[in-house]
Amino acid sequence: MRDPVLVPELMVTEIGSSLAFWCGPCGFRVLYDRPEEGFACIGRDGARIMLDELPKGRPHRWEVAPTEAPFGRHVNFEIAVDDIAAILRALDAAGWPLFLPPEERTYRVGDTGVTVRQFLVQDPDGYLLRFSERLPDAA
Numbered sequence: 001m002r003d004p005v006l007v008p009e010l011m012v013t014e015i016g017s018s019l020a021f022w023c024g025p026c027g028f029r030v031l032y033d034r035p036e037e038g039f040a041c042i043g044r045d046g047a048r049i050m051l052d053e054l055p056k057g058r059p060h061r062w063e064v065a066p067t068e069a070p071f072g073r074h075v076n077f078e079i080a081v082d083d084i085a086a087i088l089r090a091l092d093a094a095g096w097p098l099f100l101p102p103e104e105r106t107y108r109v110g111d112t113g114v115t116v117r118q119f120l121v122q123d124p125d126g127y128l129l130r131f132s133e134r135l136p137d138a139a
Contacts, residue, residue: 007041008077009050010127011067015040017124018051025090026121026129027081047079070126077129084117084133091121099128104135 012018015038022028022042031048033040038053054067081087088102100120106113118132 004048007048007050009052011054012051012125013054015051015053021123025087025094025096027087045081072127076120079129079131081131081133084119084131087131
C-alpha cells in the first residue's frame with residue numbers, strides 16, 4: 001500500500017488523552033511513536049494523522065499563534081470508513097458527545113451525486129472529525 005501523500009500533524013495538549021480517544025472509540029492504531037517526545041503517528045484504513053504534544057510552559061516550535069481551545073477552528077477532517085455504526089456505538093459507550101448527529105447527505109461531485117452517512121465529533125482538543133460512510137448509488 002502506498003504511503004499517504006498528505007498527513008496532518010495536530011498539536012495536542014495531552015498525548016495520552018488524545019490516544020485514548022483516537023485509538024479507543026475512533027478505531028485508529030499507533031503506527032509508530034516517540035513517547036519521550038509526546039509524539040505518535042496513528043492510522044485507520046489508510047487515513048493517517050500525527051499527534052504532537054505541546055510543550056508545557058513554552059510555545060511549540062511550529063506554533064504560529066497563541067494556542068487556544070478549541071484547536072483546528074474552521075477545519076474538519078473527513079475520515080472515510082466502511083461503516084460508521086461501530087464508531088457511533090463505541091463513542092456512545094464512552095459517553096462521548098457528538099458535535100453533529102448522524103445524517104445522510106448527497107454531495108455533487110462533477111455531474112453526479114455521492115450520498116454518505118456521516119457524523120461529526122470533537123477530539124479532546126476540539127479538532128472536528130467527520131466520519132463518512134459512502135452509501136450505494138441509487139439505481
